[in-house]
Amino acid sequence: MESTALGLLVLGVLLAEPVSRALAGAHWPARDPVGALLAWQAVGLAGGLALLGSGVVYGLAPLGPSLPVAFRTAVDTLAAGRLPALGVTHVLALLAALALALRLVSVLVAVTVRTLRARQRHRDLLDLLGTPWPAVPGARVLDHPVPVAYCLPGLRSRLVVSAGVLDALDPPAVRAVLAHEQAHLRERHDLVVLPFVAWGATAPFVRGMVCAQVAVAALIEMRADDVAASAVTARQLTGALRTMGGAAPAAALSSFTDALDTRLHRITEPPRPLPLAVQVLVRLAAAGLVGIPTLLLLMP
């Protein structure tokens, strides 16, 4: 069991740091955003399982040859009213795993509650202040000259464009903007991002976690651009991005214009999609990655 625990620990650390950094710096995700998002989910899930699992496996090691057996022994001993015979280091490992789990869950709950509250407040105000836009069902217009378009995810989602957008763009370009936002809503990109926000907030000092958060945020934008570009023409989408980007107050920020240029370039000259075989391989690798710690934990 000790070697299993060590293996899980090494796997967890590898995934949290070098693997996350490598994936964040790789070029292929732009050629297959969906596959890359699946890979990220797998890295996050497998990394969490491995790190938490290594503590539990090491902590319960003296009680049996495998985690299921050791776990049963621990439960039986506790049920009999006795404390399992564990050394100090084993108890410490269990406590560390427990602390990490608690921290992760509490951060996730806190982020979720804060997000839901902010959304609720935003939605209430929107429903009061926004004018329904007849051209697109479900879209609302906010009377403000600064061009901004966004969506409010959730079960009762909202699509919002400001009056500034309608002034700056012609109807096909507005449709391109809305197609992009609708892709976010339909594919629930907010839920895709959420675990990485939680990991990033749990361990902001781990560079790999922060890289993951940024990379995932960029990937959902690529994915939404891909969906929008297939719903309208690439030219309409880039036209909308250029006009909005030039008129937005953030255009004065260099990081913003750089990010915009990268996005425009990706739409006008889309990188070749990954060969089908490689795409299948990416998905299999993602599934396998989650499978490794699961097997290590459950192996009899």
Place this chain on the structure above:
Amino acid sequence: METLWSAGGPVTARDVQDALAHRELATTTVLTVLGRLERKGLVTREREGRAHRYRAVASREDHVAELMRDALDAAPDRGAALARFLGSIPEDERAKLRDLLD
């Protein structure tokens, strides 16, 4: 809410009902709606004699500005409360953006 915004000062439920006379609303309906707006923090009320007087907490423009600030400030570290068309802005640059907006 429109009625409260255009009233300019505190009004009673009765005033709201009169202002919306063409909708033929029951007093209880008006009170229910006002109660709901109060719970959402959009309206405050103060007691005056036997009736309550209701007042909008902020003007229409203030609320629109609040929504726009939310939208332009949207960043991934806030749990993706919104997804903005032009992407989110890194923490260190958002202060600069806020200055530009004011």
